[in-house]
Amino acid sequence: MRLTSANTAIVLDSTADLPDAADRFASWRVVPLYVRFGDESLRDGVDIDAAEFYERLRAESVFPTTSQPTPGDFLACYRELGAYERILSLHVSARVSGTFASAEAAASELGDGRVRAIDTETASAAIGMLALAIQRRLERGTSDEEVDAFVERYRRERGLLFTVDTLEFLARGGRIGKAAAFAGTLLHVKPILSIRDGEVVPVKRVRGERKAFAELAAALETETRDEPSFRLAVAHAAAPERAAELEALVGERRPHAELELVVTLGAVIGAHAGPGTLALFWFRDDE
Amino acid sequence: MSAEGDLELVRGLVGAALASLEASRSRIDDLNVYPVPDGDTGTNLTLTVRAVAETVASAEAGDRPALAHAVARSALMGARGNSGVILSQIVRGVADVLAEATNGIGPPLAARALRGASDAAYRAVRRPVEGTMLSVIRELAEEAERRAVEPQPLGDLLVELVRHGDEAVARTPEQLDVLREAGVVDAGGAGLVELLRGLAGAVTGETVSAAPAAVASPGPDAIHLEQSRYRYCTVFVVEGDALDRDELEAQLDAFGDSLVVVGDEAALKVHVHTDDPGAALSLGTAVGTIEGVEIANMHEQQEQRKRRLSLVPSTRAKSGVVAVVAGEGNRRLFETLAEPVGTIRVVAGGQIANPSTAELVAALEALEADEAIILPNNPNVRLAAEHAAEQLEWRPAEIVPTESIPAGLAALVAYDGTRGAAENAAEMAGAAAAVATGEVTRASRDVELNGLAIRSGDWLGLADGEAVAGGDDFADVTFGVVTRLLAQPRALLTLLTGAEPPPLDGLLERLAAAYPELEVEVHEGGQPHYPLLLGAE
Numbered sequence: 001m002r003l004t005s006a007n008t009a010i011v012l013d014s015t016a017d018l019p020d021a022a023d024r025f026a027s028w029r030v031v032p033l034y035v036r037f038g039d040e041s042l043r044d045g046v047d048i049d050a051a052e053f054y055e056r057l058r059a060e061s062v063f064p065t066t067s068q069p070t071p072g073d074f075l076a077c078y079r080e081l082g083a084y085e086r087i088l089s090l091h092v093s094a095r096v097s098g099t100f101a102s103a104e105a106a107a108s109e110l111g112d113g114r115v116r117a118i119d120t121e122t123a124s125a126a127i128g129m130l131a132l133a134i135q136r137r138l139e140r141g142t143s144d145e146e147v148d149a150f151v152e153r154y155r156r157e158r159g160l161l162f163t164v165d166t167l168e169f170l171a172r173g174g175r176i177g178k179a180a181a182f183a184g185t186l187l188h189v190k191p192i193l194s195i196r197d198g199e200v201v202p203v204k205r206v207r208g209e210r211k212a213f214a215e216l217a218a219a220l221e222t223e224t225r226d227e228p229s230f231r232l233a234v235a236h237a238a239a240p241e242r243a244a245e246l247e248a249l250v251g252e253r254r255p256h257a258e259l260e261l262v263v264t265l266g267a268v269i270g271a272h273a274g275p276g277t278l279a280l281f282w283f284r285d286d287e
Numbered sequence: 288m289s290a291e292g293d294l295e296l297v298r299g300l301v302g303a304a305l306a307s308l309e310a311s312r313s314r315i316d317d318l319n320v321y322p323v324p325d326g327d328t329g330t331n332l333t334l335t336v337r338a339v340a341e342t343v344a345s346a347e348a349g350d351r352p353a354l355a356h357a358v359a360r361s362a363l364m365g366a367r368g369n370s371g372v373i374l375s376q377i378v379r380g381v382a383d384v385l386a387e388a389t390n391g392i393g394p395p396l397a398a399r400a401l402r403g404a405s406d407a408a409y410r411a412v413r414r415p416v417e418g419t420m421l422s423v424i425r426e427l428a429e430e431a432e433r434r435a436v437e438p439q440p441l442g443d444l445l446v447e448l449v450r451h452g453d454e455a456v457a458r459t460p461e462q463l464d465v466l467r468e469a470g471v472v473d474a475g476g477a478g479l480v481e482l483l484r485g486l487a488g489a490v491t492g493e494t495v496s497a498a499p500a501a502v503a504s505p506g507p508d509a510i511h512l513e514q515s516r517y518r519y520c521t522v523f524v525v526e527g528d529a530l531d532r533d534e535l536e537a538q539l540d541a542f543g544d545s546l547v548v549v550g551d552e553a554a555l556k557v558h559v560h561t562d563d564p565g566a567a568l569s570l571g572t573a574v575g576t577i578e579g580v581e582i583a584n585m586h587e588q589q590e591q592r593k594r595r596l597s598l599v600p601s602t603r604a605k606s607g608v609v610a611v612v613a614g615e616g617n618r619r620l621f622e623t624l625a626e627p628v629g630t631i632r633v634v635a636g637g638q639i640a641n642p643s644t645a646e647l648v649a650a651l652e653a654l655e656a657d658e659a660i661i662l663p664n665n666p667n668v669r670l671a672a673e674h675a676a677e678q679l680e681w682r683p684a685e686i687v688p689t690e691s692i693p694a695g696l697a698a699l700v701a702y703d704g705t706r707g708a709a710e711n712a713a714e715m716a717g718a719a720a721a722v723a724t725g726e727v728t729r730a731s732r733d734v735e736l737n738g739l740a741i742r743s744g745d746w747l748g749l750a751d752g753e754a755v756a757g758g759d760d761f762a763d764v765t766f767g768v769v770t771r772l773l774a775q776p777r778a779l780l781t782l783l784t785g786a787e788p789p790p791l792d793g794l795l796e797r798l799a800a801a802y803p804e805l806e807v808e809v810h811e812g813g814q815p816h817y818p819l820l821l822g823a824e
Binding site: 070098107205206208 | 628779
């Protein structure tokens with residue numbers, strides 16, 4: 001089957017941190033995860049936006065938890081996209097969330113084979129960049145096989161580096177994985193982390209915010225080139241100054257590369273990374 | 288049975304299953320370490336079953352296939368979390384089989400339903416893992432098939448299955464390493480058995496005894512994930528004649544959070560997190576007699592849970608560090624930096640008190656690692672370090688020639704115990720080389736420095752071993768040292784205060800004003816002779 005932007009829809013979940021996805025393309029939708037403060041359950045990006053979330057995180061003593069969309073949530077979204085012959089449902093790494101499992105359950109419940117749920121094995125802006133790259137292929141016409149091969153390449157080649165203020169949030173949410181060893185010392189060690197095979201992994205530790213920033217800057221120098229085929233993204237959690245600094249650095253050092261997205265980590269990813277998180281994403285795509 | 292009868296029966300069964308699960312909800316949350324240790328399995332399963340309960344509560348009587356379909360669908364639509372999604376498939380498997388039944392439900396049909404549930408659950412998971420809800424439902428199906436050949440009442444079979452399920456859950460740590468390491472049983476499997484316990488109770492009309500404490504619960508270590516601001520988890524049962532659940536709940540509400548009051552007029556079970564368990568119990572004794580009182584200190588429990596959830600495998604480090612360090616505070620800094628990523632032995636000593644070669648050899652030999660890295664942290668210790676390394680025949684030892692405590696700390700940030708000594712040494716030497724070190728001490732005699740006379744007892748400032756400032760004002764002298772250290776742009780300045788604490792008043796403000804971009808960290812080092820050590824990197 002030939003997939004085009006007219007017959008193929010893209011469904012993201014809110015961990016892609018693109019709350020305006022449906023405004024970008026008429027064929028895009030976002031299914032929200034849930035963030036819970038005590039018994040209050042809120043839809044990420046719908047009932048609570050990033051700014052409100054970080055404000056509540058600061059103000060309240062209760063620690064938020066998150067939960068994946070129900071299969072019913074996905075089913076409703078897929079039904080709404082009934083006019084499309086193919087739905088590509090792109091989701092946060094199944095190693096850290098059951099979101100993909102919910103999407104798959106809904107896809108099989110629908111039973112018409114229209115939906116292909118994809119485990120992106122990554123999170124946040126890296127999902128958005130993947131969606132944009134797939135959309136570019138849909139505009140010119142593509143196929144399921146080509147999308148599969150492309151997703152496989154994306155999983156291997158996309159780069160991402162992030163630093164968090166503290167590992168406490170990752171640890172509390174249970175998403176810390178192998179990075180646990182970097183946790184808590186007296187010397188304010190800043191972990192430099194990545195996501196590999198769908199899991200958060202430690203890359204390096206440095207002391208101090210400036211040095212953590214310098215690691216992201218170094219990755220920009222060594223991992224990317226100043227060419228239009230290099231696509232970049234910046235994400236942050238309640239750290240607009242740092243994000244602006246990184247964005248300025250990208251503009252200065254990589255003026256010809258494509259800075260595709262600058263996003264704020266929404267409530268769900270923010271609840272697991274914590275305020276102060278800063279991330280750089282890169283991927284080379286000639287299309 | 289009539290359509291109305293079917294609906295009533297299903298309502299009763301779902302209600303009983305839900306109540307059983309709700310009672311264990313927080314225990315199951317606490318067990319949750321797999322697949323993601325986020326402590327919400329009990330909550331997710333409860334929310335999923337609640338969705339079913341709400342659907343059947345408002346459903347209209349219809350034929351069996353329609354009712355089965357409604358139940359399966361509501362479980363799917365309301366499924367929360369991974370465990371909820373798997374449960375929804377289990378419900379679907381059961382519903383599909385029972386939908387075809389034309390008469391009452393006996394053991395053979397129950398066995399077929401469980402088999403259908405097990406198959407549906409396995410189909411839903413791409414890479415099935417043993418030691419989870421999946422193996423528990425499969426073992427239940429197998430046991431049901433074994434027992435169903437004997438004629439018996441359905442209730443008897445269900446009771447036997449609950450027992451078997453408890454055993455299956457108890458075995459999950461043997462099947463899944465993550466569970467064994469965390470010292471828990473599988474949360475999803477435990478939830479599944481609680482549901483079954485509720486069903487068995489509803490069918491037999493008798494409470495099916497809870498699992499042995501050692502199996503089902505961490506017992507007195509019962510732990511809570513909730514980040515409650517209250518200290519005590521308080522649980523008790525009130526027995527009386529005409530207990531008013533709503534009223535008791537309203538009264539308890541003022542005392543804390545995580546409040547759950549369940550039961551009937553004759554007995555209410557209370558769960559509340561509070562700072563005043565006595566007051567909560569008094570509310571119970573005011574309306575009836577209380578028993579089954581459990582009060583647990585959650586702050587303690589949270590610490591325990593944290594420890595259990597730190598699933599870093601405690602494997603032997605490939606390389607370890609021996610560091611020569613003066614001062615208790617500095618020792619602690621070295622240890623907290625190294626221990627999370629490997630292992631370290633600190634030997635006390637430094638400028639004046641150089642450790643002997645024998646002391647270093649003893650530390651190297653005690654190191655629980657295959658290879659060793661030595662941080663002398665002082666030029667005078669280097670020779671002893673070299674001799675010690677030569678005497679170690681069976682263990683490769685690398686020396687990273689750090690000349691100061693701040694340089695040693697910078698080197699240690701780059702240490703990773705999973706790497707070999709040589710690889711570490713290269714990285715660590717690079718990190719240490721990027722540090723400029725300063726010291727502020729007292730002049731032990733009158734000296735002449737750059738035309739400035741420094742009297743014995745005055746402050747003397749050194750940058751990378753060279754005297755650069757002196758005088759009777761600590762802040763001035765230190766500022767002179769910092770100016771030298773920051774001749775090249777630096778991001779971070781670490782100040783380690785000595786056993787004789789330096790007068791830091793005014794210095795930090797002055798630094799912040801002069802170097803607004805610089806991050807400054809102050810730690811108690813406790814080293815003798817040097818009231819202040821500085822590292823700029």
